Amino acid sequence: MTDAPPPIRVLVCDDQALVRTGYVTIFSAQPDMEVVGEAENGHEAVLAAQRLRPDVVVMDVRMPLLDGIEATRRLAGPDVEDAPKVLVVTTFNVDAHVYDALRAGASGFLLKDAPPAELVNGIRTVARGETLLAAAVTRRLIGHFAQHLRPADTSVPGRQDVVRALTPRELEVFRLIAEGLSNAEIAAAMFITPETVKTYVSRILAKLGLRDRVQAVVLAYRVGLASGTP
Secondary structure (H helix, E strand, C coil): CCCCCCCEEEEEECCCHHHHHHHHHHHHCCCCEEEEEEECCHHHHHHHHHHHCCCEEEEECCCCCCCHHHHHHHHHCCCCCCCCEEEEEECCCCCHHHHHHHHHCCCEEEECCCCHHHHHHHHHHHHCCCCECCCHHHHHHHHHCHHHCCCCCCCCCCHHHHHHHCCHHHHHHHHHHHCCCCHHHHHHHHCCCHHHHHHHHHHHHHHHCCCCHHHHHHHHHHCCCCCCCC
8 A cells, every 4th residue: 555645744924813824724624734834924934934844835925024025035046955835825916026926936826815725726736846827817917017027137048049949849838838738738739648748848947947837937928939928
């Protein structure tokens, strides 16, 4: 008999006690999750995450002392090794802070009014190394801020760099990732297996020096390879 995988270790960070209590109640009721701690501001979140080593940090954007964006950067920024996955939650469906959070290293975001099942699924999704980019609100938000996604940053690959680095098939997958499609949806669209898609995604991230699908989406908009890019 195969042993069950260890539970997903979750750290809940929100300045509202009622919200934290609700999250803890929901997540603790899941057989595959364990809430290992809580934090009421970004400073506490960073210290708690460093001490408790959670798999997933559920992070509010607006918190005192240190906001969720800076806390995310300190926990999951590009220079951080063995970073936890950060799932950002926000009150508004169009919020400039969310884009900043994605750039800071977040693995995705949800709205605070998302149903409990969606929150739970969000934790499982980011814990698997995937990202929450399939929701239409995410595509709208990234499209809304697309004009900010292409700064003159020579350290970021340009359009031709991406095209040269990827095979035509990988480029097709890259574009579909940018549309927010899941592995299963990409597989259906391209008539290949999800396992093959997973292999393509891994190769794309490695070739472009990206950590996750969030960074792939941001890059696709930045270089003009996603539909809806201005």
